[in-house]
Amino acid sequence: MITIIDYGIGNLGSVANALDKLGARYQISSQPKDLRAATSLILPGVGAASEGMRNLKERNIDKVLIEEIDRGKPFLGICLGMQLLFDNSEEGNIKCLSILEGKVKKFQKEKKIPQIGWNSVEIQNSKVKNLFLGIPDNSYLYFVNSYYCIPADKSIIIGETEYGETFPSVIVKENIMATQFHPEKSGKAGFQLLKNFINYVN
Numbered sequence: 647m648i649t650i651i652d653y654g655i656g657n658l659g660s661v662a663n664a665l666d667k668l669g670a671r672y673q674i675s676s677q678p679k680d681l682r683a684a685t686s687l688i689l690p691g692v693g694a695a696s697e698g699m700r701n702l703k704e705r706n707i708d709k710v711l712i713e714e715i716d717r718g719k720p721f722l723g724i725c726l727g728m729q730l731l732f733d734n735s736e737e738g739n740i741k742c743l744s745i746l747e748g749k750v751k752k753f754q755k756e757k758k759i760p761q762i763g764w765n766s767v768e769i770q771n772s773k774v775k776n777l778f779l780g781i782p783d784n785s786y787l788y789f790v791n792s793y794y795c796i797p798a799d800k801s802i803i804i805g806e807t808e809y810g811e812t813f814p815s816v817i818v819k820e821n822i823m824a825t826q827f828h829p830e831k832s833g834k835a836g837f838q839l840l841k842n843f844i845n846y847v848n
Contacts, residue, residue: 648672648847649684651711653701656691656726657828664830664837670844678710686847687711687719690830691726692790695750696738698726708743715745715822720847723824728817729795731824737793746819747798753791757810760792767805767815767827777804777816777823779842785835787827789815794826 650661652674665672672688673680681687689711691698702708715721723731730742735750742750753759764786769778794813797803805816807826815826823843829836 647684648686648688648844649680650674650688650690651681651707651727652676653689653691653698653705653707655693655698655701657724657830658690660828660830661688661690661724664840665844668837668841668844670840676705676707678707681707681710681714684714684719686721686843687714688722688724689727689730690724691730693726694737695726695729695735695742695793696740698730699740699742702730702743712743712745718821720821720843721823722843723822724830725791725826725828728824728826729793731822732795732797735793745822746802746817748796750793750795752793754810761789761809763789765789765807765809765815765827767807769805769816770803776846777818777839777842780838781835781842787815787825787829787832787836789827791826 729750731745732748733744736752766784769783802817802819803814804818806812807815817824829839
């Protein structure tokens, strides 16, 4: 069963609604035992990195999340759930989970911040674990973000998007998949991505 991680922040309802429409078996939980028992994990998120990390620690699920990902459990991070995977974020100068090497940086001021709305994703790498199966290159997906990730290992960058500067909008490393955009709010293409993730973990 998929476990959507409830850490008191983000868009749990919209992710759950999308999984309902796709007929997926899932639960929403903040219990470490449920994360350990899950077949796969989804970490959504809208909000500040500092609050996200604080809530993960207060619920005693930060270390469990790291352990389960290290064990090879399939994981999908969405928006803030992608950013928290890295070493640190400029948003509050907070230390994050350090599952992936790299940092999270704020967009330059010449662009309106946050980026809110539809933007295209250009697939950069064929190593997508079928995550983009049935999704045309340069499809438009829905973003809400003021910060973006800079992985130390550029080979994990699967998709890129332009917003004043080019930034990674999709990363894949082994069992880790993450998107800066919100697939649950991205119409047909976003639902197809979630369907692909469900098919991958089943």
